[in-house]
Amino acid sequence: MTLKIGVIGTGAIGQEHIQRLHHKLVGSTVVAVNDINKAQAEEVAKRLTPAAKVFENGHDLVADPNVDAIVVTSWGPTHEEFVLSSIAAGKPVFCEKPLATTAEACLNIVNAEIASGRQLVQVGFMRRYDKSYRLLKEQITNGNLGEPLMVHCAHRNPSVPEVYAGDMAITDSFPHEIDVLRWLLDDDYVSAQVIMPRKTKHTRKDLDDPHMILLETKKGVRIDVEVFVNCPYGYDIQCQVVGEDGIGYLPEPMSVLLRKDAKLSHEILQDWKLRFIDSYDVELQEWIESVKAGVVRGPTAWDGYFASVTADACVEAKHSGKIVPIRIGERPSFYAPTALKPA
Numbered sequence: 001m002t003l004k005i006g007v008i009g010t011g012a013i014g015q016e017h018i019q020r021l022h023h024k025l026v027g028s029t030v031v032a033v034n035d036i037n038k039a040q041a042e043e044v045a046k047r048l049t050p051a052a053k054v055f056e057n058g059h060d061l062v063a064d065p066n067v068d069a070i071v072v073t074s075w076g077p078t079h080e081e082f083v084l085s086s087i088a089a090g091k092p093v094f095c096e097k098p099l100a101t102t103a104e105a106c107l108n109i110v111n112a113e114i115a116s117g118r119q120l121v122q123v124g125f126m127r128r129y130d131k132s133y134r135l136l137k138e139q140i141t142n143g144n145l146g147e148p149l150m151v152h153c154a155h156r157n158p159s160v161p162e163v164y165a166g167d168m169a170i171t172d173s174f175p176h177e178i179d180v181l182r183w184l185l186d187d188d189y190v191s192a193q194v195i196m197p198r199k200t201k202h203t204r205k206d207l208d209d210p211h212m213i214l215l216e217t218k219k220g221v222r223i224d225v226e227v228f229v230n231c232p233y234g235y236d237i238q239c240q241v242v243g244e245d246g247i248g249y250l251p252e253p254m255s256v257l258l259r260k261d262a263k264l265s266h267e268i269l270q271d272w273k274l275r276f277i278d279s280y281d282v283e284l285q286e287w288i289e290s291v292k293a294g295v296v297r298g299p300t301a302w303d304g305y306f307a308s309v310t311a312d313a314c315v316e317a318k319h320s321g322k323i324v325p326i327r328i329g330e331r332p333s334f335y336a337p338t339a340l341k342p343a
């Protein structure tokens, strides 16, 4: 059976995902697209999936009986309504991170999904599918590093577009670290603090950059993450786990070591699309298989909610200058790994 997918949002990552779902991965086809910018949706459909129907709005796409499952890649503030619409229609939905832009909106999704009685939502936290993060996690779970004590990370983008504004370093970029470190350490967060270093000359007047974010986990692990989104040299993701018995480094992306022009060098990637290209493929291929098998297995709406509560605490910490507790109730049994509800 081929899974017939409708994609809402045909911007940067929407186009990437349409390309892989329609042309690259096995067992799926894109039959419908929508974007608030209709001209763009039409151009993307014509170029990438000419037989797909272009819908006037996302809710009509969700309701179309020809659409088996939905992928939401519109910008963050629209995610809640399209995910809720998919749950109401009883259809599996893969939503790009963040699940929604406030914790309250994420909780609405969690409650709607629990009320539906079926696990339908997967969030696009693709780093869990990345080979390099999986290798690092193996070093922790096999005990090679001893108990983790500290984690040092950097999330660096060469530049960001005009639409990247306000606290998006915390609400749009940092959620990747929030999710992957929680998964890596098998731990939850208890407090957040944000320290603002000197501002770079490469950022706009209205955009703070860089940020230094500190998290503390339940087990007492201390995490520091530099989010620096106008760091001109490249797209660079770093993670170093300091354990009692050893230190594990996230492997660098593969590149040829060059001896040239009196220098010994490695290329540094410039684009997030390339750094995680394999992870998006694995993530969406596994999602296709799991939807077909009737059980969604990837990052859940609860993981999306946890990321949002953490991001909100970080935004509060940034603006208050205080250490802010991260308070979240116990994970509902609905989301226990052993209690997956058929989609």
Ligand code: NAI
Pocket: 008, 009, 010, 011, 012, 013, 014, 034, 035, 036, 037, 040, 058, 073, 074, 075, 076, 078, 096, 097, 098, 124, 125, 126, 172, 272, 276
């Ligand atoms: P984008 O701005 O290129 O694309 C967003 C698209 O959504 C635009 O085409 C816009 O017209 C459309 N849109 C906005 N409101 C809409 C509505 N109400 N109905 C239908 N379409 C609507 O943004 P980009 O970079 O593609 O990001 C989209 C989402 O993907 C974001 O949530 C972002 O955080 C996430 N993302 C995730 C990445 C990852 O590594 N997992 C990488 C890049 C983005």
Ligand code: NAD
Pocket: 008, 009, 010, 011, 012, 013, 014, 034, 035, 036, 037, 040, 058, 073, 074, 075, 076, 078, 096, 097, 098, 124, 125, 126, 163, 172, 272, 276
């Ligand atoms: P983008 O701005 O390129 O695309 C967003 C699209 O959403 C635009 O085309 C816009 O017209 C459309 N849109 C906005 N409102 C809409 C609506 N109401 N209905 C339909 N379409 C609407 O942004 P992007 O970089 O593609 O990011 C989109 C999402 O993907 C964001 O949530 C972002 O955080 C996430 N993202 C994830 C990754 C990742 O690595 N997982 C990378 C990039 C972006």
Ligand code: ISE
Pocket: 157, 172, 173, 176, 229, 272
């Ligand atoms: C973008 O939305 C992403 O998700 C990228 O993976 C991230 O590196 C970038 O900072 C975000 O803006």
